[in-house]
Amino acid sequence: MSENYRQQVRGFRPEPGDWKILVKGIGIIALFAYFFYRSAIAFAALLPLLIPFTIKEKRDLAMKRSREIGIQFRDAILSVSTNQKAGYSVENAFGEAVNDMVLLYGKNSLIVKELSLVMKGLRNNVTLERLLTDLGERSGNPDVAEFAQVFAVAKRSGGNMTQMIGDTAEVIGERLSVENEIDVLLASKKMEAKIMEVVPFFIILYIGITSPGFFDPLYHNMTGILIMTGALALYLFAYLLSEKIIRVEV
Numbered sequence: 001m002s003e004n005y006r007q008q009v010r011g012f013r014p015e016p017g018d019w020k021i022l023v024k025g026i027g028i029i030a031l032f033a034y035f036f037y038r039s040a041i042a043f044a045a046l047l048p049l050l051i052p053f054t055i056k057e058k059r060d061l062a063m064k065r066s067r068e069i070g071i072q073f074r075d076a077i078l079s080v081s082t083n084q085k086a087g088y089s090v091e092n093a094f095g096e097a098v099n100d101m102v103l104l105y106g107k108n109s110l111i112v113k114e115l116s117l118v119m120k121g122l123r124n125n126v127t128l129e130r131l132l133t134d135l136g137e138r139s140g141n142p143d144v145a146e147f148a149q150v151f152a153v154a155k156r157s158g159g160n161m162t163q164m165i166g167d168t169a170e171v172i173g174e175r176l177s178v179e180n181e182i183d184v185l186l187a188s189k190k191m192e193a194k195i196m197e198v199v200p201f202f203i204i205l206y207i208g209i210t211s212p213g214f215f216d217p218l219y220h221n222m223t224g225i226l227i228m229t230g231a232l233a234l235y236l237f238a239y240l241l242s243e244k245i246i247r248v249e250v
Contacts, residue, residue, distance in 0.1 A: 132152070147172075
């Protein structure tokens with residue numbers, strides 16, 4: 001394996017946009033500091049919340065990317081299966097699949113970038129089994145990882161690659177169908193959860209505008225700070241609970 005290929009593999013996965021997550025987190029903390037405390041000191045005290053927020057956002061982004069690559073990978077191996085039936089070797093079938101994915105998802109899609117890296121590895125004399133295993137590890141998607149394992153076994157044992165790839169695509173498709181059905185069932189609940197997350201802030205804002213000074217006793221005194229801290233803790237608990245309830249994994 002060439003050093004050039006190793007460097008490409010290590011640096012291939014796109015950065016998750018840390019600065020966007022940071023800006024979003026700071027904005028949310030500023031919102032909390034204003035509505036719950038009306039204090040710049042509170043903003044500084046709440047800044048450590050950036051750590052769990054960043055971890056959660058990166059995890060959610062990784063899950064979103066993993067699911068996206070899973071959907072696109074299913075279409076890619078269907079293309080590989082079709083190309084094999086047309087007489088291509090499995091390596092050339094993956095090469096043709098790159099062109100198909102460009103037409104289907106665009107040249108900047110995750111699957112095109114990943115398959116392009118696979119083709120670069122093949123040109124560097126890296127085995128396809130190793131490249132697919134690396135792809136499974138990078139993607140974080142169990143379907144891709146399982147396909148890589150099955151592919152490696154079938155390649156070593158001389159199994160029917162065309163049938164194996166087609167069967168795997170069918171299994172992935174069934175799992176994606178179940179996930180889509182769950183998403184449809186949970187769509188309204190997710191929207192309700194998002195609405196409920198912002199309702200308290202609109203209530204406070206509305207009362208603050210229509211009845212100036214109504215919340216003044218809750219700010220800049222120890223009793224008010226304790227009450228608002230309890231309210232903030234309750235809000236965060238409810239948010240995390242709702243996230244756990246609507247998060248269903250297949």
